[in-house]
Amino acid sequence: MDQPGLMSTVPRELRELYYDVVVCPDLEASGTMKHASHSASSRNLERTNPVYKAALRIPKAIGPVRTYEENRIATGDGPSEFFTPMISLGNKKDLDRTRETYQTVDCHVSIRVLHLRPAKSSLEDIECELRVVRLVDEPVYEALSYTWGDESHRRYISVNDQRFSVTSNLWAALRYLRHTSETRCLWVDSICIDQQNVTEKNFMVSQMHVIYHNSKRVIAWLGDPTLKSEQAFRFLAKYMSEGPPLGDDQKGWQAVVENSKPMRNVDLSTWEALLDMFGRPWWNRAWIIQEVSCSRSGWTLMCGSSELSGNHLSCVLPHFFDALEESEVPPEAKTILDSGPFAVLRMAVSAQDQLGGVLVQNRRRKAKEDKDKVYAFTNMISPAITELQPNYEESTAEVYYQTAVQLIVKGDDLKVLSICENQAKEEFDSLTSIDGIPRKFVPGLPTWVPNWAEDRTSEELWGGYITAKVAYPFEATGWKGPVVKFHGSSLVASKGLLTIRAKKIATVEQLGQDLYGESVGDSLQDAFRLVANAPIVVPTGQNGADGVLRSFTLDRDAEGERTYEDIASMPAETTRSMHRAVIGRRFFRTKEGFVGLGPRKLKANDLVMLVPGCHVPITLRAGLFVKDRKKVKCNAHPELEVCLGLGCAKTKDEFAKRWEVIGETCK
Numbered sequence: 001m002d003q004p005g006l007m008s009t010v011p012r013e014l015r016e017l018y019y020d021v022v023v024c025p026d027l028e029a030s031g032t033m034k035h036a037s038h039s040a041s042s043r044n045l046e047r048t049n050p051v052y053k054a055a056l057r058i059p060k061a062i063g064p065v066r067t068y069e070e071n072r073i074a075t076g077d078g079p080s081e082f083f084t085p086m087i088s089l090g091n092k093k094d095l096d097r098t099r100e101t102y103q104t105v106d107c108h109v110s111i112r113v114l115h116l117r118p119a120k121s122s123l124e125d126i127e128c129e130l131r132v133v134r135l136v137d138e139p140v141y142e143a144l145s146y147t148w149g150d151e152s153h154r155r156y157i158s159v160n161d162q163r164f165s166v167t168s169n170l171w172a173a174l175r176y177l178r179h180t181s182e183t184r185c186l187w188v189d190s191i192c193i194d195q196q197n198v199t200e201k202n203f204m205v206s207q208m209h210v211i212y213h214n215s216k217r218v219i220a221w222l223g224d225p226t227l228k229s230e231q232a233f234r235f236l237a238k239y240m241s242e243g244p245p246l247g248d249d250q251k252g253w254q255a256v257v258e259n260s261k262p263m264r265n266v267d268l269s270t271w272e273a274l275l276d277m278f279g280r281p282w283w284n285r286a287w288i289i290q291e292v293s294c295s296r297s298g299w300t301l302m303c304g305s306s307e308l309s310g311n312h313l314s315c316v317l318p319h320f321f322d323a324l325e326e327s328e329v330p331p332e333a334k335t336i337l338d339s340g341p342f343a344v345l346r347m348a349v350s351a352q353d354q355l356g357g358v359l360v361q362n363r364r365r366k367a368k369e370d371k372d373k374v375y376a377f378t379n380m381i382s383p384a385i386t387e388l389q390p391n392y393e394e395s396t397a398e399v400y401y402q403t404a405v406q407l408i409v410k411g412d413d414l415k416v417l418s419i420c421e422n423q424a425k426e427e428f429d430s431l432t433s434i435d436g437i438p439r440k441f442v443p444g445l446p447t448w449v450p451n452w453a454e455d456r457t458s459e460e461l462w463g464g465y466i467t468a469k470v471a472y473p474f475e476a477t478g479w480k481g482p483v484v485k486f487h488g489s490s491l492v493a494s495k496g497l498l499t500i501r502a503k504k505i506a507t508v509e510q511l512g513q514d515l516y517g518e519s520v521g522d523s524l525q526d527a528f529r530l531v532a533n534a535p536i537v538v539p540t541g542q543n544g545a546d547g548v549l550r551s552f553t554l555d556r557d558a559e560g561e562r563t564y565e566d567i568a569s570m571p572a573e574t575t576r577s578m579h580r581a582v583i584g585r586r587f588f589r590t591k592e593g594f595v596g597l598g599p600r601k602l603k604a605n606d607l608v609m610l611v612p613g614c615h616v617p618i619t620l621r622a623g624l625f626v627k628d629r630k631k632v633k634c635n636a637h638p639e640l641e642v643c644l645g646l647g648c649a650k651t652k653d654e655f656a657k658r659w660e661v662i663g664e665t666c667k
Helices: 012-017 068-075 168-177 198-206 208-213 227-241 250-259 268-278 288-293 310-315 317-326 333-339 341-348 355-361 396-411 415-419 425-435 520-530 544-553 571-582
Strands: 019-023 110-116 127-134 142-145 154-159 162-167 184-187 217-223 299-303 306-309 484-486 498-511 585-590 595-599 607-610 618-622 659-664
Touching: 142 208, 142 288, 154 168, 162 168, 168 217, 168 299, 198 208, 208 288, 217 288, 227 268, 227 299, 227 306, 227 310, 268 333, 288 341, 299 310, 306 310, 310 317, 310 341, 317 341, 333 341, 341 355, 355 396, 355 415, 396 415, 415 659, 498 618, 520 544, 520 571, 520 585, 544 571, 544 585, 544 595, 595 659
Parallel strands: 127 154, 142 184, 142 217, 217 299
Antiparallel strands: 019 498, 110 127, 110 184, 154 162, 299 306, 484 498, 498 585, 498 607, 585 595, 607 618, 618 659
16 A cells, blocks of 8 residues: 555545545644653663572571472362462562573574473472574474463572573473473473563564474463362363364364264353363463464463363364353353453464454453564464564554554555544543453554553444454445555654544534443433434434434344344344443434444544545544644645645645544444
8 A cells, every 4th residue: 555645546526525634643732742752772671690599588487398289188178388489579680580591592593492301309499401403403392381470479490500580380380391201392482582682582572473383282381270170171181082083184173073072061060160270361361372373283281280182172162152051150151261262262273364353352362561462463364464573672652553554554444443442541440440451551652543452341343353244244435445644654753643534424412421331221221311302313214212222233133143123123132232332332412413322432523434444434533733843835725825744635724633533433
């Protein structure tokens, strides 16, 4: 897409209907943009000399050390009350990795592999050696997939005879992974990548999909075992052993899917055990999607010393859904299973061809750094988006800006505007208190750029990134392509501005209450109150109640497969459809008499616009006049004294505004 030339390629008929809209980053205060800090690039990361045992500040009272299994045998019950020495926050700096740990490596031709030395007893210290291996030699290693865990809880291991601090979760994984008589070769990102060398980190993160693909096996570490997790592993192992064996190719996997027996009569105790296993943090980590799906030779779930084939588990996934429908499960079971393991297992066996869809589906996943909410998925797309290479020196706002640009350019559409729901920072605490979802504010983020560090409060409207292939997608502007102009190759250079074509269709006049967290019934009653004495526009043959109901159901059922007329007599379907449409949105009426659902932060006088390339109308809010430093004569409109160099418009009044993206609407 040649952005600068697009304005001149618009047909004359379209130019008469649409005018340029400059979407700006921030309409608060003076209309200027606050840029994110680049202090990360100048941070001086400290390295320290080795610290010996005598210098460690270990608590004086340390009980005897036992493994989980040893304690269970001794006590006959659950988790151990004993512990091993842990590095406190005060010790972390002293035990940080040293320059002697890492040997210089040419990342283009070599990687480091961790050799985990054997131990006769689990009480022995964990000792490892980092070795540089050439990729052309096809090194044999297993790749570890795990959560880093709480970085304030750390333990120490030995790497190349140097003390090296790791998180407690990794420490536990290494303890269970090491053999008793032979060395085990592993690739572990937090150890095999020099995390303090940003240049190395940038390149190695871009090659993670290759590293996991070339591994002998991917091991998914779920954490320390519990009695319930062991019960879950026993149940799944027994169930999978009674079906056909897993083949080595896709045909063999399909046989498992088709011939496995149904999963029936799962009792409550077993479901609770499965929830202990499937509710662990690993299932909600952003990076695991790539690590599992890129595995060439299969992947294994591991919890303590228990193991299961991840490929086999993926194949019997359909039977979990059947069992859920037939069993009395805890209320939270479906939410935990569908957002965690089901999502992971589904994506592990399905091809992905659109970055926007992958990002939307995995928006709620956790990552240590907000940039990883993008970097974790860029190599899952075929073909890969090479323009989005990891750069941990960039600000999060810059990474998200570049991502939005690529979604527009590669997709040749403006669907990205429909998922912009950037909440005000002062609302974060109140929203989290309602839905329990933590949120992060990203400074300097333009309003047309999604904040991937926070989850949406509303569901995607039909026809977007993950619902484009439903029977009845929204097509607000037909199949017209976008008219876009970018104003710089970076967030700073562009000042966060984006010029698009848009046509005004309505102006918001009345708003229903913001009832986020309340029932759908409350929202419906509020909508009827709003239009009780106000005229509204409805199709011929329908009344005002029909118009409100159509807005609340989006004219579709919860799967987007039927029109309004099909579900009017189906109360259950109508309720499900309303729940999907209403949550996170508020009812509104326009001056023209239209009614619909829009973003929570909608205000009176916001404009409802049709934007070529976007499947739903977008609400924009007029902002402050922002003068460009370089004033240029407008050749297209000589009656104007100046043109800001951002396109052209029919009148100076139209052109002198900046617009904030409020979100998508449906009428």
